Amino acid sequence: MSDVTSSAFQAQASARPGRRDIGIAKRYAAERRFRAYGVAAILTGVFFLAVLLWTVVSNGYTAFLQTTITLPITFSEKVIDPKNERADNPQKLMAANYPLLVRDALIQELGIDANDRAKVKLATDMISASARTQLRDIVVANPQVIGQTLPVAILAEGNIDSANKGQIDLKADEANRKVKNQQLAWMDQLREKGALTKQFNTGLFTFGASSRPEAAGIGVAALGSFYMMLIVLVLALPIGVAASIYLEEFAPKNRFTDLIEVNINNLAAVPSIVYGLLGLAIFINFAGLPRSASLVGGLVLTLMTLPTIIIATRAALKAVPPSIRAAALGLGASKMQTIFHHVLPLAMPGILTGTIIGLAHALGETAPLLLIGMVAFVVDYPGSPLEPSTALPVQIYMWANEAERAFVERTSGAIMVLLVFLIVMNLGAILLRRRFERRW
Structure with missing residues (x-):
């Protein structure tokens, strides 16, 4: 009886390494498949990006x-x-x-x-x-x-x-x-x-x-976009940073502040065309601001950019170690001094990064500007943000609707200019983060 039991135990022991090897092999195979899926996904994205860029450049370089x-x-x-x-x-x-x-x-x-x-x-x-x-x-x-x-x-x-x-x-x-x-x-x-x-x-x-493609350009649209980005920067950055500091450092944690945080996160996901409807109702119909003016476009884009800046700023403030706050308070600094002299400077790289990304997002927006009438046919340069103007993405949209062949290359050429602006802004965000970022 003991001999039978001993032989059965030995058989089971000899079979176990085989099953263990099979399990390890399956895990390695699953890992290789996952890596292959990841590489395939990256290559697919790079392929379509290359096709997009080739289409734009091949049609637009002659512009x-x-x-x-x-x-x-x-x-x-x-x-x-x-x-x-x-x-x-x-x-x-x-x-x-x-x-x-x-x-x-x-x-x-x-x-x-x-x-x-x-x-x-x-x-x-x-x-x-x-x-x-x-x-x-x-x-x-x-x-x-x-x-x-x-x-x-x-x-x-x-x-x-x-x-x-x-x-x-x-x-x-x-x-x-x-x-x-x-x-x-x-x-x-x-x-x-x-x-x-x-x-x-x-x-x-x-x-x-211009209705003539050879005499059409993006000069007026570029100036209109500059006015709007300037308004967004002047309004959205201080308002967004102030709101973030209050919510993160001063506001009590209760249902009201929780409701505000949820709404801010939801506003970041609202379609941009909804902000256009809001701007049309408030700034034009109610406040009576001039239609198709850069001021109205800047205000609408400010509302759209604020949630992004607030979320990025709060994340940057949270990234500052609590020991910085504790050390400043322990040395006798007030709450205000702690935030503005220590926490905010350390969070500034993240704040600037979020702001630049928000501005880049606003620079490429078209839908809200269409609703506030920035599709006007503007030949002369606007002297101020109150004068009629258009924006670079809107100009691209208008040219894309033209039937003449010469407008096709100008559409692609303007897209190339817009992409250059966006790439420069995103590179600036990356460089600022690497330049001022501190690792804890």
Whole structure:
């Protein structure tokens, strides 16, 4: 009997290591599968991010170049001021027939018969309608150019610009494209003379809204975004920090403060379009503030950013060790001195990081700005936050709705500019945290 029991025990003992090895192998296999899932998830995210960036960059890098046609413009006094009235009435210079100057220069440069109206029209269609404003500004800024002939680089029309960049299929039938064969021949003629060139598109950063893609830019929208971010920084940072200090350091722990904390966390998850409705109801309909003004946009984005700043600030305050507070109080510092002289400086890296991330989030918002009317067609720069303006993401939205091909590259180009701003702000947040962060 004992021999049977001994043999059974030995059999069980010899089987146990096998089962233990199988269990360890299963755990190792599960760990390898989990790692593989993690790597696959990261690679999938990187792939789609690369596709997104490639799509934006491939469509938008050409927006930073603009086709110009340099023409010898004769600022004829007979056309600009035939009666020599500019000394007494400077407004005469504003209403002159500047497109006629461009037409005469084109006829001379291309060797076109002035009586051939069809060819003259085809030639003038190659020049942007913004040439009138460009020549007018030159004359108004320096009336001494009247009577002189000067080379002026004039913007090419949007389709001519697209054709020069290779964005139009020139092998298609002439009836199916907006650039005619005669215009292509003139383009080759001007290119051989060095008159048709591609230059860095400074207008993309300085022009305002325009129905002509070659004359459209993000300058006004960028200034409007700057005004709004300035308002958000001035209002949201002190209010958010003050609220966080009170809730974290002074407020009693009761149901009322618990309710406030829950609502702050919920507000951080509220869709941004709800803040747009709130701003429309309070700031425009009730307070009577001007519609489509940067001030209203800044106030709406302040409300949207406050929960983010409050949550980040409270987390930074909690990260400061209690021993700092105890040591300051033990040395005779008051509660206020402890917070503002010791706790707050140590929490400042986290506060600044949360603020910059909140500003970056607000910079890319579009939905609340649409509801308060910041989709206005604004050509001139706003002199103050009370004047009509738009914002960079709203300008991108407006361009994306345009049908012309040239607006596609400007949409992608503006997205690239916005992404650069966002990347710089997030890098700033990371550098600030690493520069001032202290490990306990």
